Amino acid sequence: MEKTWFLHLTAVSLTHCFLACLAMNGSYSTTDQSALLAFKSYITFDHPHHILATNWSSATSVCHWIGVFCSKRHYRVVALNLPNMGIGGIIPPHIGNLSFLSYFNITSNNFHGHLPSELAQLHRLNVVDFGVNNFGGGVPSWFGNLPKLQYLRLANNSFTGLVPPSIGNISTLESLNLRSNFLEGRVPEEIGHLPKLKTLSMGFNNLLGSIPPTFFNISSLQWIDFTSNMMSGSLLEDLCVIRPKLEFLALSGNEFDGQIP
Ligand SMILES: *[C@@H]1O[C@H](CO)[C@@H](O)[C@H](O)[C@H]1NC(C)=O
Ligand SMILES: *[C@@H]1O[C@H](CO)[C@@H](O)[C@H](O)[C@H]1NC(C)=O
Ligand SMILES: *[C@@H]1O[C@H](CO)[C@@H](O)[C@H](O)[C@H]1NC(C)=O
Ligand SMILES: *[C@@H]1O[C@H](CO)[C@@H](O)[C@H](O)[C@H]1NC(C)=O
Numbered sequence: 001m002e003k004t005w006f007l008h009l010t011a012v013s014l015t016h017c018f019l020a021c022l023a024m025n026g027s028y029s030t031t032d033q034s035a036l037l038a039f040k041s042y043i044t045f046d047h048p049h050h051i052l053a054t055n056w057s058s059a060t061s062v063c064h065w066i067g068v069f070c071s072k073r074h075y076r077v078v079a080l081n082l083p084n085m086g087i088g089g090i091i092p093p094h095i096g097n098l099s100f101l102s103y104f105n106i107t108s109n110n111f112h113g114h115l116p117s118e119l120a121q122l123h124r125l126n127v128v129d130f131g132v133n134n135f136g137g138g139v140p141s142w143f144g145n146l147p148k149l150q151y152l153r154l155a156n157n158s159f160t161g162l163v164p165p166s167i168g169n170i171s172t173l174e175s176l177n178l179r180s181n182f183l184e185g186r187v188p189e190e191i192g193h194l195p196k197l198k199t200l201s202m203g204f205n206n207l208l209g210s211i212p213p214t215f216f217n218i219s220s221l222q223w224i225d226f227t228s229n230m231m232s233g234s235l236l237e238d239l240c241v242i243r244p245k246l247e248f249l250a251l252s253g254n255e256f257d258g259q260i261p
């Protein structure tokens, strides 16, 4: 699934960028440059001679920096792709100035701290993959204000508190993965209002209560994972009849009862 997403986005938004990067003549946005230099200044490297430490040099255009991709026409940063880089630190508020950013992948690193509210300014965000880091605090409710978000993965972090109901306002959302955090309380019924949701992973948290009935109204749903929570209640008897697209339903490690549909 994740690979498909990467390929999909590569096709949609990055292909032209790769071509653009070849045709570049050194143009870039100084706003983007200062945002990324601020980001760099907060990064802690697991190795002093880390490639990013030298590669992200103000002597070259940000569009030539490793993991940074720019748009063809205006040389604005549209993608940050820095997974598995052995980097950590906090995300500074300056990242909120990358106003053309649509793809943000820093999975499998060692970032920590709260997600700054300035990220809510990134209205073009399409894909956010912050999985497998050590971010903490609440899952920010401002995710609900990102009008183009299709993929949100915060899995394997240390997020606490409730799942914000505002997530139910991201009508473009297709994939939500909050697996392996310390989330608690009930699953908000607002999530059942997401008309395009295909995959939902909330396993390995401390969620309570039943699956909201609104969920079974999402006709696009293919994948549901609530493994290892403290959820209860019964399932709709005719679930498999009304939701023929459902391919995967993982509910083990809970206290569900009643009949298996
Ligand atoms: C982020 O990068 C990792 C490593 O390349 C990849 O496996 C994952 O699919 C990417 N996430 C998204 C949403 O593209
Ligand atoms: C080079 O940069 C200038 C702006 O500095 C821009 O007008 C021009 O189109 C660019 N040329 C190419 C080939 O990208
Ligand atoms: C940074 O890395 C990119 C991609 O690997 C490379 O094309 C570029 O030449 C490097 N720049 C510097 C200054 O090392
Ligand atoms: C970028 O954001 C920071 C913090 O959010 C702000 O103080 C700064 O003025 C902004 N810089 C630019 C160049 O827009």
Ligand SMILES: *[C@@H]1O[C@H](CO)[C@@H](O)[C@H](O)[C@H]1NC(C)=O
Residues within 6 Å of the ligand: 132, 156, 180, 204
């Ligand atoms: C994510 O969390 C799950 C469940 O706690 C664990 O089994 C898995 O190994 C973790 N993945 C990574 C990449 O840390």
Ligand SMILES: *[C@@H]1O[C@H](CO)[C@@H](O)[C@H](O)[C@H]1NC(C)=O
Residues within 6 Å of the ligand: 144, 165, 166, 167, 169, 190
């Ligand atoms: C969802 O958006 C509507 C309209 O903008 C707003 O009134 C409502 O408060 C939002 N819901 C949440 C839970 O944020």
Ligand SMILES: *[C@@H]1O[C@H](CO)[C@@H](O)[C@H](O)[C@H]1NC(C)=O
Residues within 6 Å of the ligand: 213, 214, 217
């Ligand atoms: C499901 O959708 C139907 C038709 O749109 C609506 O009448 C019903 O109230 C919805 N049920 C829930 C639990 O949201």
